[in-house]
Amino acid sequence: xxxxxxxxxxxxxxxxxxxxxxxxxxxxxxxxxxxxxxxxxxxxxxxxxxxxxxxxxxxxxxxxxxxxxxxxxxxxxxxxxxxxxxxxxxxxxxxxxxxxxxxxxxxxxxx
Amino acid sequence: xxxxxxxxxxxxxxxxxxxxxxxxxxxxxxxxxxxxxxxxxxxxxxxxxxxxxxxxxxxxxxxxxxxxxxxxxxxxxxxxxxxxxxxxxxxxxxxxxxxxxxxxxxxxxxxx
Numbered sequence: 001x002x003x004x005x006x007x008x009x010x011x012x013x014x015x016x017x018x019x020x021x022x023x024x025x026x027x028x029x030x031x032x033x034x035x036x037x038x039x040x041x042x043x044x045x046x047x048x049x050x051x052x053x054x055x056x057x058x059x060x061x062x063x064x065x066x067x068x069x070x071x072x073x074x075x076x077x078x079x080x081x082x083x084x085x086x087x088x089x090x091x092x093x094x095x096x097x098x099x100x101x102x103x104x105x106x107x108x109x110x111x
Numbered sequence: 112x113x114x115x116x117x118x119x120x121x122x123x124x125x126x127x128x129x130x131x132x133x134x135x136x137x138x139x140x141x142x143x144x145x146x147x148x149x150x151x152x153x154x155x156x157x158x159x160x161x162x163x164x165x166x167x168x169x170x171x172x173x174x175x176x177x178x179x180x181x182x183x184x185x186x187x188x189x190x191x192x193x194x195x196x197x198x199x200x201x202x203x204x205x206x207x208x209x210x211x212x213x214x215x216x217x218x219x220x221x222x223x
Contacts, residue, residue: 088153
């Protein structure tokens with residue numbers, strides 16, 4: 001079946017440093033979504049990318065969808081302690097009926 | 112406020128007992144999902160439902176059961192057949208034409 005992988009599994013950064021997590025799918029995706037889960041919380045939708053090569057920005061967060069629509073990245077510029085959490089990517093399966101989530105990248109930010 | 116309500120938030124269960132986790136949504140979403148999350152791990156799909164009175168097994172359905180008698184409700188029963196039920200359980204929903212998944216706040220189940 002379709003698999004979605006993410007690297008790295010963990011990332012520890014000093015506050016102010018940049019952070020990037022990468023998402024790779026075994027198959028071409030019609031779209032990809034990113035979610036953030038704070039420690040002890042539930043995943044919250046961040047963004048959806050649909051077009052090949054698409055780049056979207058949300059303040060310090062930059063999301064990119066690969067040209068082949070099989071990979072994606074999330075880059076955070078100048079991390080803050082509020083960025084702490086696990087970032088998941090997800091791709092649709094079964095004609096969009098459900099989604100396969102990557103294992104997530106857990107970000108720790110040291111003040 | 113619109114959203115997904117899960118209850119209870121914390122639940123302790125003795126081995127051999129069944130337990131039912133509640134999930135209610137007032138978003139008028141057609142699709143509903145149950146995910147399991149183990150500490151430090153990703154999300155694994157247990158069951159999902161696209162419409163009332165219909166549901167499908169996910170990747171780890173063994174030891175779980177669901178029902179979808181109302182559009183708003185999608186309860187999950189963790190049966191005694193589930194070998195390692197201690198986990199964080201997340202209910203979610205999605206509007207049919209859209210792709211955004213909305214999650215409830217989750218239920219922590221501990222087997223003692």
